[in-house]
Amino acid sequence: MGEKRTDLLRGTLDLLVLKALSLEPLHGVGISRRIAQVTQGAFQVSFGSLFPSLHRMEEKGWVEAEWRASENNRRAKYYRLTSSGRAQLKVEERDWNQVVKIMTAAVESA
């Protein structure tokens, strides 16, 4: 069941990652924790999906990565939104709102 849910959410993963990074640069584990936090634990993003998503967005130029010390002084790879990443976030937010609006209307009309 849970597997099915992540499938459903695969399309929204990019949006969640971009959103998570919009506040501050984070490393992979940090992003996972941030998403769990903002969705009140509803989404447990698997690392098998998260890292491919991050690398794809890095290749697209939406995020940039740099190695720096973590909160407890470990070296970690931090991801940061680029300006094109911010633009992409805007686009995905707008798309998402549209989907929500349409779906809500569709569900309520029935």
Add this chain to the structure above:
Amino acid sequence: MPSRIASLFRNLFRKRTVEQALHDELQSAVQLLTEEKMKEGLSLLEARRQALMELGGVEQVKEEVRAVRAGRLLEEFAKDVRYALRTLARSPGFTAVTVLTLALGIGANTALFSLVNGVLLNPLPYAEPDRLLALYSRTPNYDRSSISYPNFQDWVHQNRSFSALAAYRPNDFNLTGRGEPERVPAEMVSANFFPLLHVQPVLGRTLLPDEDQIGARPVVLIGERLWKRKFGSSKDALGQSLTLDDVAYTIVGVIPAAFHYTGINFRQSDVYTPIGQWNDPTFRDRRASMGTFAVGRLKPGVAFEQAKADLDVLGRHLAGQYPEADKDTGIALVPLKQAVVGDIRPSLLVLMAAVGFVLLIACVNVANLSLARSTRRTHEFAIRTALGANRGRVVRQLLTESFMLALAGGGLGFLVASWGTRAALNVLPEALPRAEEVQLDGRVLLFTLAAAVLAGILFGLAPALKTSRADLHETLKEGGRGLSGARHRAQSVFVVVEVALALVLLAGAGLMVRSLAKLWRTDPGFEPHNVLTFYMSVPSTIDSPQVVRADWRQLHDSLNAVPGVQVASLNAGAVPMANESDLPFWIEGRPRPSTQAEMKLTLFYLVQPDYLNVMRTPLKGGRFFSPHDDEHSPMVVVIDESFARLHFGGQNPIGKHVNFGILNVTAEIVGVVGHVKQFGLDEGPTPGLAAQCYLPIAQLPDRFIPLVARRVGVVARTAGSPLARLGSIRHALGQVNTELVMYEPKAMDGIVADSLAARRFSMVLLGTFAALALVMSCVGIYGVIAYLAGQRTHEIGIRLALGAERWDVLRMVLGEGAKLALLGVAIGVVAAFGLTRLMTNMLFGVSAHDPLSFAGVAGLLILVALAACCIPARRAAKVDPVVALRNE
């Protein structure tokens, strides 16, 4: 996008760094997670275990990341290529046979395409070649006849369609005063001939219109080769004088060696003189044409049809104005490229189709080989599929192998082609117009590549699809012995197709061979064997006609005294299979035609009495000439059977008189001789100009003596090889006149052979292709029968163990091969029946459905195929039942 491309490069070329970074990142993630769990109070070991579980396995995540990276497909492709190379290297026999087969198929195709490309596809090597046209006179006797110069001048002044018109005719010279006297090839050309073709002189200028007039000062353009040979390519050559036929010409320009123009009566020459300066009365006679032809450049915007209409009007106008010369005469126009390429086009296309068949056979052959090979590899593929490779991946792998083979075949094929093209052109260069323009250019390279890719798809797809459809479980259960049934059917179908294709090619080649055999057996009307022909001229000023005639008699006597020369005769006018010259005439006692166009034409041979003894043309009635038929005796003429049949019907022509209007003479017919195939061995039963007549050269009217004296021919029957006598003949002639120049020596045999050059060219190529097809299809049938027999070793073992005779086994395997061969031959015969019709115009005296050729090649193919099957059949018959059964 730029960041994407940068990633692609990084992923492909800095793979180590990228991989290391990914590794570090995941290790750091494991660390972070472990520390997180330890904070919750877990032991290091337990924390690490849970961290790894949450991550989902470092290697698995890495694989997921790699899957989304840019260049993933390329990377897989590179892997496939490496794998393919390894696999192919492991079966060198298969690889070698495949690459070689493909190289032959692709090479033959590329070679022929380079001919088609150079001759048919490429534009002519002049500026705006589409606006160039060849012009001819159109007479009741000829569609494309030479042009009389006065007519040409009227065309120039009265047409509205051409920006330029240029005439030309051959006119060789004796060059003296610069080393040994020699005969140089020369053309008379209009002043605008070179500008019209946009040919830039290497040095100096081309001819000026003022120099293209009677009475202008003699000027000359020389070819780059003569410039190099006589002047060491020095710029000082300009303005120097060149003595041609004892006239001093001033050199004004040098024409590049790269210049080529292919037209009737045009040869690349050492010397070009202004045609308009020539004031010979016959040349200026509207009724005579003296071998002059013309080329024109259309004005911009004028269409071919417009020009045609324009010249039709002009032709009719001239016919009205000069009925005596021009009645029923028009102007023919042909696009220059068409005029140059001539009728080689259909033959080349037939050859192209034939060579396409060869490539098809090569593909089918290789497909069969790969099919047999993939059968042995079914197990490998089944295991790979079981281990998680999807079918698409396996198909891609197989196609990659095919493409590697095809590309290797293509590369080698290109080498084969560059060699093959040269070989084809060397064997018979005279068969192909524009031969000097044939080269392996970009388009040919592209063709090779396309052929290779197409071949790769063709032969790679069948095994790939078969393999991908194979049932995993069945295959693994069969223990790698491979599939039966469907696969065998496919292989058999391939063999049948191959044999059918080969039969079509063999039928085509067989018909060509039969045609040529018929042609070689054709009686040309004379005996060409051991006959030498050459030309000679005396560089001194032409003497009085009396002296020239005396010289001719003296030359005749010296030639006949040369040891090794049995009999010799001087000749001029027409030469069998080499040179056409004709005269209008009418028969005395019948109404005299009022115009030249209404007169009949006859080929004329100006000869000495010994001519008939040299050529051995049979005398059919009356007598031939004697030394007494000279300038002092009444004019006589000997006609051939065609002349007699056409113009006298059943009447006896001897004693009748023929009037040659243009010569202004009447001659009495004293004899009839056999017809000579003037237009080549393949001359049809009713050539356009069949009538022939012979006139004694000594009786030629004075006015024409200087014209003929410039270029007198000799035919000599020799003991043994004709060309071997050249030295002693040259010596004997040198003693008569030290300034005499001998040129263009040829054996008559060679001239006869040249008349078949185009057909021989087609036959040699078709024969080569058919031989290739035969070998390939036999290798194919051998492979399949050997494979099938091998698959049945077990069965054969049982049969032998149960008491079958070895002879039965032999018959069984041979029968299998015979079945395939017969089926292929039957299909091939039907296909050939439809296809050989396309080559009707390449054949001679043989129907396109000649039963003998068809039966012959069918029998040959079946025999060779059976011979190929004998090897596996004998191997099968030798199977030791004990060994065969134990092996299972």
